Amino acid sequence: MRKSIATVSVSGTLVDKLEAIAAAGFDGVEIFEHDLITCPLPPEEVRRRAADLGLTIDLYQPFRDFEAMPELDLRRADRKFRLMERLGADLLLVCSNVSPLAAGDDDLAAEHLRLLAGRAAEHGIRIAYEALAWGRHVNDYLHSWRIVRAADHPNLGVCLDSFHILSRGSDPIGIEAIPGDKIFFLQLADAPLLAMDVLQWSRHHRCFPGQGGFDLPGFLSHVRAAGYRGPLSLEVFNDHFRQTDARRTALDAMRSLIALEGTAHEAAAPSGFAFAELTGGLRDLASALGFTRTGVHGTKPVELWEQGEARLLLHATGHEAALTAIGLESPEPTDAVKRAESLLAPVLPRVRARDEAKLDAIAAPDGTQIFFCRTAQPGGWLQDFDPARAGSQDVTHIDHIALAQPVHHFDEAELFYRQVLGLSPQESLEFADPYGLLRSKAMTGGGTRMVLNVAHAAGQPPSQHVALACADLLRLARRLRAEHPGLLLPIPANYYDDLEARHEVDPELRELGVLYDRDEHGEFLHLYTVTVGRVFFELVQRFGGYQGYGAANAPVRLAVQHSRMSP
Numbered sequence: 001m002r003k004s005i006a007t008v009s010v011s012g013t014l015v016d017k018l019e020a021i022a023a024a025g026f027d028g029v030e031i032f033e034h035d036l037i038t039c040p041l042p043p044e045e046v047r048r049r050a051a052d053l054g055l056t057i058d059l060y061q062p063f064r065d066f067e068a069m070p071e072l073d074l075r076r077a078d079r080k081f082r083l084m085e086r087l088g089a090d091l092l093l094v095c096s097n098v099s100p101l102a103a104g105d106d107d108l109a110a111e112h113l114r115l116l117a118g119r120a121a122e123h124g125i126r127i128a129y130e131a132l133a134w135g136r137h138v139n140d141y142l143h144s145w146r147i148v149r150a151a152d153h154p155n156l157g158v159c160l161d162s163f164h165i166l167s168r169g170s171d172p173i174g175i176e177a178i179p180g181d182k183i184f185f186l187q188l189a190d191a192p193l194l195a196m197d198v199l200q201w202s203r204h205h206r207c208f209p210g211q212g213g214f215d216l217p218g219f220l221s222h223v224r225a226a227g228y229r230g231p232l233s234l235e236v237f238n239d240h241f242r243q244t245d246a247r248r249t250a251l252d253a254m255r256s257l258i259a260l261e262g263t264a265h266e267a268a269a270p271s272g273f274a275f276a277e278l279t280g281g282l283r284d285l286a287s288a289l290g291f292t293r294t295g296v297h298g299t300k301p302v303e304l305w306e307q308g309e310a311r312l313l314l315h316a317t318g319h320e321a322a323l324t325a326i327g328l329e330s331p332e333p334t335d336a337v338k339r340a341e342s343l344l345a346p347v348l349p350r351v352r353a354r355d356e357a358k359l360d361a362i363a364a365p366d367g368t369q370i371f372f373c374r375t376a377q378p379g380g381w382l383q384d385f386d387p388a389r390a391g392s393q394d395v396t397h398i399d400h401i402a403l404a405q406p407v408h409h410f411d412e413a414e415l416f417y418r419q420v421l422g423l424s425p426q427e428s429l430e431f432a433d434p435y436g437l438l439r440s441k442a443m444t445g446g447g448t449r450m451v452l453n454v455a456h457a458a459g460q461p462p463s464q465h466v467a468l469a470c471a472d473l474l475r476l477a478r479r480l481r482a483e484h485p486g487l488l489l490p491i492p493a494n495y496y497d498d499l500e501a502r503h504e505v506d507p508e509l510r511e512l513g514v515l516y517d518r519d520e521h522g523e524f525l526h527l528y529t530v531t532v533g534r535v536f537f538e539l540v541q542r543f544g545g546y547q548g549y550g551a552a553n554a555p556v557r558l559a560v561q562h563s564r565m566s567p
């Protein structure tokens, strides 16, 4: 289907917006009135720019507070029709009246809309009537359809907007009863499931399909079943997207539509971590945690450090320590890359020596490289290392990797991990940091657990971490406390006073500085190393079916990390 987007969804001036939207591959735009009014170019010039960029102007909007007013005002409409002729737009969105002066009279609303459609027809223009979720009398899509049906004019149809329909909890199955050719326009937006005033929710928190909690695939299937043939158009009012780079937002918007349409290449979710790649000379830390250097890369200054199934690729270079790449176990790496490519993720060029294993990599939104590997396969990536097995077995595998995302790119990161990698978002959590509120969301599937955290600008502790699963965390903690004093993050006694008030726990937790959590499935022990550069390690042990990440203890970790950063 053709793909469009409302200019309100991206940042910049109208010309910036059109350029970014065209660059992302959209076919058309909805021009938001505010963007035109504030634009120095005459409508004819906007029309020419859009055409030069290969964009059609699919809709002009919004026309407000028209129907069922005490006095019919066609003068304002006439002016807008003339403007639309100059702009080359032939569809006007009329949203349901929010004025206290409007009458709750469907016959009058239908009569007014019929007259409006008649006047529009003289200009070759059609009217799409949209029920705003907060409309004074008309706030439900079936109500708007009843009025359109009663008005019975060929130039009048409905505009369906997924936000208005799903935010009110209306059942979208009713869409199938609307004739497809009476659905003049379709606007798509997702949103996080929030309990708040619906107008505020709509104007600030809409997001692209797949970034929120609505069932957009289900919604779209009803619209398709109705026989709608027009464009899929994104209309997203979002405080962050108004501020971020328009090209990046437009590309993300396009990615969300490709995923929603279901036309991306299919690939299975990764089944776990093959490796974590880190720069900045973390050898001493790895060694203290019981990792052994088991290989050296044939051609690159990279060492393989292993323990159980946990593998670290360590660069010796002296940059600030940072996590630069993640290897994911993928049943079919070629499919994974094809899916990523079809969803517009940047595929990274790899320079490799002739006999090295082929590794396919893409870039995540924060620049982290993601490699798709089949470690067990003969000739897999491990062949590039000269192996010598040995070492301790306290750590069994990588449990999860947590990456801080800039606040403006959190939604983009969520969409990436969800659609490109096939992970499912878990509950969004918030916890107090001494200097901010931290948002965190786990993305999981097929044995892979990623945690995305919001990075704050002000004094945020470095926050990339690799969590290592341990067979016997207390044993490892005893050894680390004895042999490497200063390696583990100290935990305040007040934490244990509170913990012991809530649960009967082993007093050794306090001695060792081990943190504790539990959920309805099981228990969790964890602790943290001090931070080196941007990176720290977490050691975890899950008991029973514990599903979480110790988020309840995150405020304690953050406070300790902050106190260590200050002089």
Ligand SMILES: O=C(O)c1ccc(O)c(O)c1
Residues within 6 Å of the ligand: 061, 062, 093, 095, 130, 132, 161, 187, 202, 203, 235
């Ligand atoms: O928030 C609004 O006013 C508004 C305007 C036009 C729309 O299409 C819409 O969905 C909301």
Ligand SMILES: [Mg+2]
Residues within 6 Å of the ligand: 130, 161, 187, 235
């Ligand atoms: Mg709308």
